[in-house]
Amino acid sequence: MNGAAADTLALTGGEPVLGTLAPVDWPRTTDADRAAVLSVLDSNVLVSDRTGGPTAVERLERAWADYLGVRRCVGVSNGTTAIELALLAHGVGPGDEVVVPALTFVATAMAVVHVGATPRYADVDPVTFTMSARSLAAQITGRTKAVVPVHLHGLSADMEAIGDIARRHGCVVIEDAAQAQGARYRDTLCGASGNTATFSLQMTKNLPTCGEGGLVVTDDDGVADRIVQLRQFGETIRADRPRRYVSHRLGFNAKLSNVQAAYTASQLERFEEYHAARRSNVAAFLARLEHLDGLLCPAEPEGYEHAWHILRFVVDLGRLLPGVDTATARNLLIRALRAEGLPATRYQMMPVPEQPALRSICPQEPGSWPVTQDVVDRSFTLQQRHLPPDAGPLLQNFADVLEKVWSHLKVLAELAEGADR
Ligand SMILES: Cc1ncc(COP(=O)(O)O)c(C=O)c1O
Secondary structure (H helix, E strand, C coil), X not given: CCHHHHCCCHHHCCCCCXXXXXXXXXXXXXXXXXXXXXXHHHHCCCECCCCCCCCHHHHHHHHHHHHHXXXXXXXXXXXXXXXXXXXXXXXXXXXXXXXXXXXCCCHHHHHHHHCCCEEEEECECCCCCCECHHHHHHHCCCCEXXXXXXXXXXXXXXXXXXXXXXXXXXXXXXXXXXXXXXCEECCEECCCCCCEEEEECCCCCCCCCCCCCEEEEECCHHHHHHHHHHCECCCCCCCCCCCCCCXXXXXXXXXXXXXXHHHHHHHHCCHHHHHHHHHHHHHHHHHHHCCCCCEECCCCCCCEECCCCEEEEEECHHHHCCCCCHHHHXXXXXXXXXXXXXXXXXXXXXXXXXXXXXXXXXXXXXXXXXXXXXXXXXXEEEECCCCCCCCHHHHHHHHHHHHHHHCCHHHHHHHHHXXXX
């Protein structure tokens, strides 16, 4: 145990392990990224509907399709739109049901609602936090048209089990890989299985842009062609002829900009290097935490390669702070960690179907997601600070914080008792 652990908790007036909450240093913008963006600005080819390509968007689409080894990639305005357009391109619409996990970012479910379909929610696995195949099977009805597994936090969902169930019921699988660039399932990169998959390039993601962006990948030319039309008012733009302004289907303006694409293409050049550094930094961090009783660290099951987009820790609060109600214990623990400089946050305060915006259109009983509820109640997350390749020393400081707080659980229990009174 290091010296810091013996000190008083910062929450009760002691010296914090880290002076202040570490700033977010992501994305990392290099001179190469700046040059890529400037060259788009200087070219004046700023949007992707320009005839006469190849545009920066087309170059990124080719590079990401090649990286994954899939036939097609289509750049769109963000990861939410990517899911919406993928659903529409597969013919999902009013009257259809789509199964999504109850633990995800709200956008997965909102995309379903925005295309006029109804989301049903599968519970998640308590260790991987991704869609439980058994719960998925229980949610499929005669109206289910699609399943959207989410590779949450950078860990692939169990695609074999989910794919089997979807096939048996004639449902299309659209992978929400917004958080999972570089993650693998049985040696296959997420998004590379030939299913339609969607990615977000929003600036917090492992492969970021300098703002908002999204990508859809698929081996199905029909799906890709429909998405190309859907993002551009339903038109077909061809490089070899002037724009005709004919809309073949009801579309959107959902294009990715060339500035955004050039930045991401430049980031892609060092994506593998960052991914490898992150894996090694996070592995060393998690190894430091193994001895902390009652702390369930994020897992990387056999056959999976985690992209470590978000780190979620589930705490056995009943064991650590016995007799204290769950919300009081969790909030106190998070306050103690943050006071030491560890930027612990809650990610998703409630199961997605219980979001105020979605509650009234949920076809299921409240409380149908006990595992999701339990994970949300008893966990905290770390986000973004661990993404840069040189975050290793910072993560070691984070481990110091966790060790220190764990060695003062008695003090927390006393504080909790005071709060309860
Ligand atoms: C799981 C998941 N799906 C979809 C999205 C939506 O992506 P965007 O923010 O690019 O619209 C996000 C964004 O964080 C996400 O985490």
